[in-house]
Amino acid sequence: MLRQALTVSPIFPIRPKHHKRFCRLCSPSIPVNAFSQLKGAMYMRHLGMVLSASMQQTSMVMPRKKRKVVEHICLLKTKEDLGDEEEKDMLDYLYTTQYQMRGIVAISLGRIADSNVENYTHAVYMRFQTKEDLAKFYENPFYLGVLNDHVMPYCHGLMNVDYESEVEDDILPIFRKGEEFNFGLEFVLLIAFVESAYGVLAEGALASLDKLTEQFPSLIVQSTQGPNFNSGSQEYTHGVVTRFRSVEAFEIFVASQEYEDIFVSKLQPLTKKMLPIHFSVDPVGTELM
DSSP states (O other): OOOOOSSOOOOOOOOOTTOOOOOTTTOTTSOHHHHHHHSOHHHHHHHHHHHHHHHHHHHTOOOOOEEEEEEEEEEEEEOTTOOHHHHHHHHHHHHTHHHHSSSEEEEEEEEOSSOOTTOOOEEEEEEESSHHHHHHHHHOHHHHHHIIIIIGGGEEEEEEEEEEEEEESSHHHHHTOSGGGSSEEEEEEEEEEOGGGTTHHHHHHHHHHHHHHHTOTTTEEEEEEEEBOOTTOOSOSEEEEEEESSHHHHHHHHTSHHHHHIIIIIIGGGEEEEEEEEEEEOOTTTSOO
16 A cells, blocks of 8 residues: 666755755765765864764663564655645544554654655554554544545555564654653655565665664664565565654764765665655654644
8 A cells, every 4th residue: 555777876865844954874875085075173073072972872871672563664755735734634544543452562754854755645654563563553433434535635645664574672763752752753664675685685785774873872762674565566665764852963973974874885785775754753742733
């Protein structure tokens, strides 16, 4: 439910529109040497302090027990003439599905911050405890009614990506509860690996990205990743969802040399295409309703 030649052009996350500083990760047309020149000494000093502090904090964290979870990503292409009330109606009904059916343990959704190559306008993220819970969700009459009556009348396109991942085996991380999850920025990265990279190469590239996200707890609340098992939507082979503590934390991370190195040297050579999108998450009780 809810293409491109093997020659890959750099696709990086785009900064929110209000931010006036650019980097190669956010503007693919800027060459590497120009990207380096744009980083001022003061900014890099600040970035180094933040990353160093994060690494020191991570080095003291002991390994913890993990539990499997199932992540569901739905991207929507809404009509150009979508009004504010129609948008609110659509998002309200999608958000309240968690109260009308069993299985949904976490949800976030919103308007995608900037334009993207696929022209998706809104994103919905949900977490389930098992694949069986997700399968029941897709067939639930209430959810099908929400799609038919409150989503598809406003949309002309929809794509789903589902994957299984692991999180810390504790109530707050599993259910994405607590103050850390009440606000921030949701970053979704969809990846289409070339067929020759399936298996060890793709897993190695994603493992490098996962290891990097774990090094920066001062910037990142949680990150999951995994291969897409949605048989009806195989345009992208893998998904990654990362919750940042703030817009500023997201900007610092994607501007870092460490992230650029992994993106350029590990991911990009193995992919047909990538779709990075992000949206803001407001405190519960003010986002919708």
